[in-house]
Amino acid sequence: MMGAGKTTIGRSLAKELGRGFIDLDQALEARCGVPVTVIFDIEGEAGFRKRETQLLEELSRQPRIVLATGGGAVLVDENRAYLKERGTVVYLRAEADELYRRLARDRQRPLLQTADPRARLAELLALRTPLYEEVAHLAFDTGTLPVLQAVTRLAAQLKAYEEKT
Numbered sequence: 001m002m003g004a005g006k007t008t009i010g011r012s013l014a015k016e017l018g019r020g021f022i023d024l025d026q027a028l029e030a031r032c033g034v035p036v037t038v039i040f041d042i043e044g045e046a047g048f049r050k051r052e053t054q055l056l057e058e059l060s061r062q063p064r065i066v067l068a069t070g071g072g073a074v075l076v077d078e079n080r081a082y083l084k085e086r087g088t089v090v091y092l093r094a095e096a097d098e099l100y101r102r103l104a105r106d107r108q109r110p111l112l113q114t115a116d117p118r119a120r121l122a123e124l125l126a127l128r129t130p131l132y133e134e135v136a137h138l139a140f141d142t143g144t145l146p147v148l149q150a151v152t153r154l155a156a157q158l159k160a161y162e163e164k165t
């Protein structure tokens with residue numbers, strides 16, 4: 001979900017694991033030459049989702065990377081299939097109030113540019129939770145831990161999971 005820490009934890013996790021890091025939103029911005037907010041303004045959410053799926057299909061083929069998706073990538077069936085088949089998917093869990101605290105001053109999330117972003121976050125989280133749970137191989141609570149501790153713990157859980165499978 002937006003604000004769960006995919007970009008922040010993902011980048012640090014990649015370092016810890018000695019893997020490359022790709023952030024899908026940032027890769028899309030680099031490819032299009034404009035921020036995500038501008039893609040939403042010009043093409044709407046539907047246009048953004050099409051571009052997101054095309055790039056996810058391409059980038060999820062890369063071996064030995066940590067890939068941070070955008071929070072809404074799970075909405076598209078095709079995306080969930082790419083993620084589930086091509087990698088180990090981690091669902092970074094956080095409560096709606098915590099997500100709001102992290103994002104309250106952020107203007108980079110077009111879906112939260114509403115009169116009541118707190119309610120919008122809670123609504124999106126409720127709609128998406130079943131999809132996050134469906135696609136994930138592992139769920140990880142980000143609630144109280146500082147980022148570096150979260151990364152150490154998550155790296156250990158991933159290692160245990162990958163050894164088991």
Ligand SMILES: Nc1ncnc2c1ncn2[C@@H]1O[C@H](COP(=O)(O)OP(=O)(O)OP(=O)(O)O)[C@@H](O)[C@H]1O
Nearest residue numbers: 001002003004005006007008009070071102142147
């Ligand atoms: N575990 C954490 N504890 C506290 N703050 C965090 C944590 N993870 C991320 N943050 C903060 O929350 C904000 C959003 O984090 P981040 O950009 O990594 O979220 P994201 O999951 O990538 O969101 P999006 O789906 O919109 O790309 C940042 O300011 C980041 O520093």
Ligand SMILES: O=C(O)C1=C[C@@H](O)[C@@H](O)[C@H](O)C1
Nearest residue numbers: 002025036070071072109110
């Ligand atoms: O949760 C979402 O739908 C989004 C999250 C961001 O990562 C961006 O991909 C975009 O702002 C949409």
Ligand SMILES: [Mg+2]
Nearest residue numbers: 006007025068
């Ligand atoms: Mg991100």
